[in-house]
Amino acid sequence: MSKQEQRWAVVYCLRPSEGSCPSVLLGRRTRNPVQGCLVGPGGGIEDGETVQQAVIRELKEETGLDVLASDLRRVAELHLTFGHSQRPPAVVHVCLAFGTWDCPLVGNGELDGLRWYPVLDVPMGQLPPADSLWFRSVMRDPDGYRRFDIEVTNGYETAKLLAEERRPRPL
Numbered sequence: 001m002s003k004q005e006q007r008w009a010v011v012y013c014l015r016p017s018e019g020s021c022p023s024v025l026l027g028r029r030t031r032n033p034v035q036g037c038l039v040g041p042g043g044g045i046e047d048g049e050t051v052q053q054a055v056i057r058e059l060k061e062e063t064g065l066d067v068l069a070s071d072l073r074r075v076a077e078l079h080l081t082f083g084h085s086q087r088p089p090a091v092v093h094v095c096l097a098f099g100t101w102d103c104p105l106v107g108n109g110e111l112d113g114l115r116w117y118p119v120l121d122v123p124m125g126q127l128p129p130a131d132s133l134w135f136r137s138v139m140r141d142p143d144g145y146r147r148f149d150i151e152v153t154n155g156y157e158t159a160k161l162l163a164e165e166r167r168p169r170p171l
Contacts, residue, residue, distance in 0.1 A: 004088035009054040010042030011072070013065065013097045014119070014142070021118050024139070025063065025101075027111030033156045034128040041111060042092075051093040059097065063114060064106030067097045074170060075138050076146045080130065083153035094134075096142055130159035137164070145169040 013025040026038040041062040045054040052069045059065050076094035105114040117123075119139050124132050134148045149162040 006088055006090035007045040008042060008090060008092045009045050009051050009058065009095065010040050010092060011055040011059050011067070011095045011097050012040040012139075013059070013063075013067070013099065013101065015099055015101055015116065017116070017118060019118075021120050023116035024119050024122065025065075025105075025114060026117055026122065027062070027107065027114040030110055030112055037128045037131075038123065038126045039111070039128065039131065043110075045093075051095065055093075055095045055097070061108050062111050064104070065099075065101055067099060071098050072096070073098070073142065074145065075142060076134060076148060077167075078130070078134065079147065079149045081149075081151050083151055085153075094138065096138075128156060128159075130156070133159055133161045134164075 014022045017023040026040060029035055029037055029039050041059045042055070043058045045051065051074065052072055055072060056067055056069065059067055073096045074093060075096050078092040078094065080090040080092065082089070107114055122135070124135070127135060130150050130152050133150060134146070138146065145167050147165045147167050151160045151162055
């Protein structure tokens with residue numbers, strides 16, 4: 001990892017719902033770079049912080065929900081490059097959190113309109129373009145672990161999948 005590489009973590013909370021399809025918690029990001037898109041809670045990993053610590057912190061800050069580390073599963077690693085931009089590459093660690101949350105959602109203004117969507121009914125056209133490349137694959141196989149190499153261009157408006165690889169889950 002280069003010193004300039006950005007490190008982010010995002011969590012998609014899954015809870016049982018009617019039928020066999022779980023629901024996933026999504027909200028609209030209120031700031032750039034993906035303002036207005038549906039996303040899971042997440043943000044930058046602070047110095048000295050693990051992926052799990054970042055996910056637990058971001059989930060609490062952005063939704064008011066608590067999660068135990070034992071209820072988290074790392075499912076993907078997104079390696080983002082930004083075309084001809086001067087922006088440094090980023091690695092996004094994607095986690096799933098499993099629970100039966102049934103409490104009010106209290107945001108901090110970074111995510112608006114938090115709500116539970118049946119996984120099969122997530123409006124894919126409202127996700128950031130890069131997320132639409134991997135979201136369904138990860139949700140169909142929550143026990144797997146994948147690395148996705150994605151090139152993002154036009155200020156996050158377009159994204160191209162460069163490679164996808166199944167890997168052993170990191171510790």
